Amino acid sequence: MPAEIVLVPCLSDNYAVLLHEGDTTVLVDAPEAKPILDALRERNWRLTDILITHKHADHVGGLPELWNDYRATVYGPKDEAQHIPGLDVPLSEGDVAKIGPWSFETIATPGHTKGHVVFFEPREKWLFAGDTLFAMGCGRLFEDTPEAMWRSLSKLAKLPNETRVWCGHEYTLSNAKFCASILPGDVAIAERLKKIEAARAKGEPTVPSTIGAEKATNVFLRAAEDKVAAAVGLDGDAAAVFAELRDRKNRG
Ligand code: ZN
Ligand code: FE
Numbered sequence: 001m002p003a004e005i006v007l008v009p010c011l012s013d014n015y016a017v018l019l020h021e022g023d024t025t026v027l028v029d030a031p032e033a034k035p036i037l038d039a040l041r042e043r044n045w046r047l048t049d050i051l052i053t054h055k056h057a058d059h060v061g062g063l064p065e066l067w068n069d070y071r072a073t074v075y076g077p078k079d080e081a082q083h084i085p086g087l088d089v090p091l092s093e094g095d096v097a098k099i100g101p102w103s104f105e106t107i108a109t110p111g112h113t114k115g116h117v118v119f120f121e122p123r124e125k126w127l128f129a130g131d132t133l134f135a136m137g138c139g140r141l142f143e144d145t146p147e148a149m150w151r152s153l154s155k156l157a158k159l160p161n162e163t164r165v166w167c168g169h170e171y172t173l174s175n176a177k178f179c180a181s182i183l184p185g186d187v188a189i190a191e192r193l194k195k196i197e198a199a200r201a202k203g204e205p206t207v208p209s210t211i212g213a214e215k216a217t218n219v220f221l222r223a224a225e226d227k228v229a230a231a232v233g234l235d236g237d238a239a240a241v242f243a244e245l246r247d248r249k250n251r252g
Contacts, residue, residue, distance in 0.1 A: 024100025053130025079115030111149025137175030161212030
């Protein structure tokens with residue numbers, strides 16, 4: 001039996017993810033309890049484990065209420081332990097969380113927050129990217145430098161192209177329009193923007209994406225390309241191009 005994966009829309013634009021196989025049900029991020037509890041009850045799944053990417057309220061806010069029904073084991077970033085209620089297993093770069101049939105590798109991705117981590121399952125080729133990498137975008141830099149975020153994103157770009165990527169928010173349409181504004185002549189971006197507009201018009205999610213699609217269409221991951229540097233009036237240094245892109249997106 002392959003794993004079952006359920007994307008759970010939460011709050012206004014957050015996503016949680018449920019992974020289920022056999023007796024194991026893993027939740028990735030806990031924006032709010034209600035939709036997660038509904039999804040679990042509908043399927044008769046017992047929540048066993050929770051992976052947390054970072055400390056923000058829209059990723060941990062549902063934890064206390066989930067405990068009324070399930071005292072699942074909570075894994076999350078060691079550097080944000082004091083902000084994650086009930087954290088059982090603090091994780092740092094390279095730590096592996098073995099849960100049921102899966103091994104989730106912890107990748108430290110400072111940028112959005114200093115302690116932010118993402119989880120990669122190498123056999124399934126799943127990446128849970130939280131607020132580091134979005135479909136056609138990336139997280140805002142609340143606690144770290146553009147250089148740090150660029151290094152974090154560069155690590156994720158090295159994962160296999162077929163890796164499926166679940167991110168923390170449905171920001172894809174706004175991100176896609178931004179990418180198209182930077183590279184208006186780019187066919188891959190224009191085609192993906194069309195697909196995203198169609199999906200969102202029907203109320204469908206644009207998540208998961210893949211690493212391959214992000215490398216082809218996400219300008220933040222393409223900051224090392226001369227074409228992208230030229231589009232923002234810079235040459236060379238990818239981190240500087242990335243910083244300029246992030247600034248423009250913030251202003252847009
Ligand atoms: Zn966040
Ligand atoms: Fe968030």
